[in-house]
Amino acid sequence: MNPAVLDACCGGRMMWFDKADPRAVFVDQRRETITVTDNSRDNASGQRVLRIDPDCLMDFRALTFPDGAFKLVAFDPPHASPGLSCLSVLESTATP
Secondary structure: OOOOEEEOOOOOOOOOOOOOOOOEEEEEOOOEEEEEEOOOOOOOOOEEEEEEOOOEEOOHHHOOOOOOOEOEEEOOOOOOOOOOOOHHHHHOOEOO
């Protein structure tokens, strides 16, 4: 089965219920494990481990997928510079 969804900057996949959903390809420009502050879950230590482990290491501004490869593109960047023209890069990746 070809994945129908591209998560173009997946990070820790926090918006996914199934973080290993086979219908998606997870892309990010980094692979790392970091400890972050988390006081939202009655966590006694106040910390949790965030694992960023994409299927493909690449920048969303230089995707190598063919045009029309995905039915849906999820795009939730951690930050974007003002004036960053990134949506045009992602538009060609999704099926019209």
